[in-house]
Structures are given as structure tokens and as C-alpha cells.
Amino acid sequence: MNLSLITSHNRERLPLLVLAVISLFWSYFYLADSALNDFGQDRPEWLLLVDVFITVPLVCFVYIRDTKQAALKVLVYCSLLVLLGSFIIPETEKRIWPWFESLRYALVAGFVLLELLSIATVVWAIKAAFIREQDLDQAIKDSICRYFSAVPEAVGRLLMVETRVWSYLLFAHKVKPQHFEGEWHFYSDLKDGTQSNQLGFIMIMLFELPIVHLLLHYMVSPWAATVVSVLTLIGMVFFIAEYRALGKRPVSLKRDKLIVRYSVWNPQYIAYEDIAEINLNKEYIKRGKGIKRYNLTGAPNVELVLNSGDKVYLGVNNPSSLVDALNHLR
Structure with missing residues (x-):
């Protein structure tokens, strides 16, 4: 086995593997009656606490070179294990676990605040790019790489798409051809009526939204109607941004x-x-x-x-x- 490959290419994936192994092992330990737990008689919470607050942080900081990324993963992985423990640890064995469970609300509030601050920062960076007449794609990439450097590459690419959706939804009127990198530009909006078809699809969604909401409200449940309507509106955000981007991005x-x-x-x-x-x-x-x-x-x-x-x-x-x-x- 090539040890250099493990230490250089895969070392940062090991904490995730450790998290998966820990989750599977302790799920079996707490949920199944076996010789490991004296057939259900001995399932203390402190055993999982050792992995949550010692094993996982140790593995993350040893195998992830970037301290900021390691700290973020420790926070996320430990939170996931605390959430897992709230489901698998028997209520009779919980002593201090309820206290950790109550912290999840503060954690969620912290994440929401962090996301809002990050979004505001990205929006500010994009607005500055418009003023400088910089390529919007490059501005989005630079902003995501700067403020979300700790996330995996796949997540970063997804964030770029999401940021671009909101950029074209809100600021498409400010995008000019000269903002884009390149000497010659070719567009796709008129090809087979692409942009017109998108507009027609959006109008159909707007027309059917209140009708479907009322039908679901009275025939299924108000909750189902609300969920479907919210998901439809989220999808409409994407379609409107796509419609506006087709005539702008060459x-x-x-x-x-x-x-x-x-x-x-x-x-x-x-x-x-x-x-x-x-x-x-x-x-x-x-x-x-x-x-x-x-x-x-x-x-x-x-x-x-x-x-x-x-x-x-x-x-x-x-x-x-x-x-x-x-x-x-x-």
C-alpha cells in the first residue's frame, strides 16, 4: 500500500470515515442487545462522550492541515454525534446529555448568523465588482474562495451556482456585455425561442400556484399546501434567475x-x-x-x-x- 498516497491525498477524508465508523458502532452498541453492553444492561452515555470530545477533535486536527477547516469540521461532526446520541442513548442512561442537546439551538442560531454575515459579505463583494465592471463570474468565484475556503470543492461550486442565481435574480439589469471576459461573445437567448419558452413556463407556474395551494389546503392539509407552495416559490427563484441570465451570459x-x-x-x-x-x-x-x-x-x-x-x-x-x-x- 502506498502510504504517501494515504497521507497526502486521502488524509483529509479520514475524519469523515472515522465519523461514519463511530456512528455505526455506537448505534449498534446502544440499540442492540449484545455481549458488548451486557445484553442491554450497561449502556452508559460517557462512552460516546469520549469519542465526541476526544477522538473526533484529535483525528480532525491531526489529519487536516488547515486549522480553520479542522475546527469547522470538529464543530460539525461533534454536533452530528450529539444529535445521534439524542436518538440512540436510552432515556434512563442520559445524565448530562440533555444539556448538550439544548446547546443545539444556540448552535443553529450561530450557524444562521454566520451564514447571514457571509451572504452579506458576498453581496457586498459582488456589488463592488459591478462598480469596477469586473467579470461577475470571477467576482463570485473570488468571493466564495475567500469567505468559504474551508468548505469542500463540490460545496464551493454549488455555492457559486446559488450565488449566481441570486445575483441574476436581483442584479441582472446591471450586467453588461463588457463585464464578461473575452473578445467575442455569442448568446443563446433567441435560439429556438429559449428565453421566450422560459418566460412562458414561469407564467404557467405563477398561474397554477394559487390554484394548487387552495386544492391542497382543502383536499389534503394546510401543512401540505404550505410546503408545496414554498418549494414552488424556491424553484421559481431559479427559473426567473435562469430566464434573466440567458440573455446576459454569453x-x-x-x-x-x-x-x-x-x-x-x-x-x-x-x-x-x-x-x-x-x-x-x-x-x-x-x-x-x-x-x-x-x-x-x-x-x-x-x-x-x-x-x-x-x-x-x-x-x-x-x-x-x-x-x-x-x-x-x-
């Missing part, structure tokens, strides 16, 4: 690379040297491994075949112009 060409921006999703950067073929396309493309589609309505009209064998399909207003420009820059 596919851009630089001297050395293609920048694929579409809807509110994170941009993809493709170096010209990584492109093997550029073709016009008229056929419907199914989802598949190694296929990325940046198209909402109809069939994508530009096909990019990469040297890796992967394919990228685009739906733009002027496909011939994009293909000619790409062939010229290559």
Missing part, C-alpha cells in the same frame, strides 16, 4: 480559450489546443457519459469534440459564426 472567445457560460451554471473553460473537431449539429443529443449539453430548447447546433473523446454541445443564436470564429482562432 459563450465567449479569447485568444487562447473558449469560455462556455450557460444559464446560471458554472462556466467551463476549454483551451483551443484541447479541441479536436468543431462541427455544426442538427440532431437531438441524448444524455451520456462524456457528453455535456449547454442547450435548453431544441437540438444543440454546435458540436465540440475534445482530444479526450468527450463532446460538448452548445445551443447558440449564430452557430455558423461561432464555428467560423473557432476555426479561425485555432
Whole structure:
């Protein structure tokens, strides 16, 4: 076994693995009658407390180099174990555990406050980017990387999408073509009526929302009606942001690379040297491994075949112009 691989590549994943093992072991210990707990007669809470306040913090600070990230994971993992203990530890064995359970409300309030402060900071950074006429995508990326550096990469990418959704929902009118990185820009809003179709879908959602709410309120329950309506409104936030972003975010060409921006999703950067073929396309493309589609309505009209064998399909207003420009820059 390659020990260097464990210490360099996977060491920061070990605390999560330890958390999973601890959770499974103590769940079995407290819930099942076995020889480990004298067949249900000996299940003290202090055994789990040792792992919560000694094992988990020790593992996190040993295997995670970034002290800030380690402290954050200690807080999250210990909170999860306290929550787990409130379900698996028998009530007759709880002595000090109820006190830890009461702290979860203060923890939730702290997290909410932290999130609100972080959101306010990100909004301020984005507003400053508008004033400087900076690329909005780059401003969002810089803000997330600066203020959420401790989160995993996948979570960071998701936060970028979420931030972009709210940015275009609230500030789309301030986004100008000159704000985007690139010398030539190609848009997707008019292709097969993409943006018009989005607007129609939003209008249908707005029309049916009160009707569905009333039907669920009287036929199912007020709680069900409220939940469905809230989820619909959250989804509508995304669709409105997507509608506004379609006419603002272009596919851009630089001297050395293609920048694929579409809807509110994170941009993809493709170096010209990584492109093997550029073709016009008229056929419907199914989802598949190694296929990325940046198209909402109809069939994508530009096909990019990469040297890796992967394919990228685009739906733009002027496909011939994009293909000619790409062939010229290559």
C-alpha cells in the first residue's frame, strides 16, 4: 500500500470515515442487545462522550492541515454525534446529555448568523465588482474562495451556482456585455425561442400556484399546501434567475480559450489546443457519459469534440459564426 498516497491525498477524508465508523458502532452498541453492553444492561452515555470530545477533535486536527477547516469540521461532526446520541442513548442512561442537546439551538442560531454575515459579505463583494465592471463570474468565484475556503470543492461550486442565481435574480439589469471576459461573445437567448419558452413556463407556474395551494389546503392539509407552495416559490427563484441570465451570459472567445457560460451554471473553460473537431449539429443529443449539453430548447447546433473523446454541445443564436470564429482562432 502506498502510504504517501494515504497521507497526502486521502488524509483529509479520514475524519469523515472515522465519523461514519463511530456512528455505526455506537448505534449498534446502544440499540442492540449484545455481549458488548451486557445484553442491554450497561449502556452508559460517557462512552460516546469520549469519542465526541476526544477522538473526533484529535483525528480532525491531526489529519487536516488547515486549522480553520479542522475546527469547522470538529464543530460539525461533534454536533452530528450529539444529535445521534439524542436518538440512540436510552432515556434512563442520559445524565448530562440533555444539556448538550439544548446547546443545539444556540448552535443553529450561530450557524444562521454566520451564514447571514457571509451572504452579506458576498453581496457586498459582488456589488463592488459591478462598480469596477469586473467579470461577475470571477467576482463570485473570488468571493466564495475567500469567505468559504474551508468548505469542500463540490460545496464551493454549488455555492457559486446559488450565488449566481441570486445575483441574476436581483442584479441582472446591471450586467453588461463588457463585464464578461473575452473578445467575442455569442448568446443563446433567441435560439429556438429559449428565453421566450422560459418566460412562458414561469407564467404557467405563477398561474397554477394559487390554484394548487387552495386544492391542497382543502383536499389534503394546510401543512401540505404550505410546503408545496414554498418549494414552488424556491424553484421559481431559479427559473426567473435562469430566464434573466440567458440573455446576459454569453459563450465567449479569447485568444487562447473558449469560455462556455450557460444559464446560471458554472462556466467551463476549454483551451483551443484541447479541441479536436468543431462541427455544426442538427440532431437531438441524448444524455451520456462524456457528453455535456449547454442547450435548453431544441437540438444543440454546435458540436465540440475534445482530444479526450468527450463532446460538448452548445445551443447558440449564430452557430455558423461561432464555428467560423473557432476555426479561425485555432
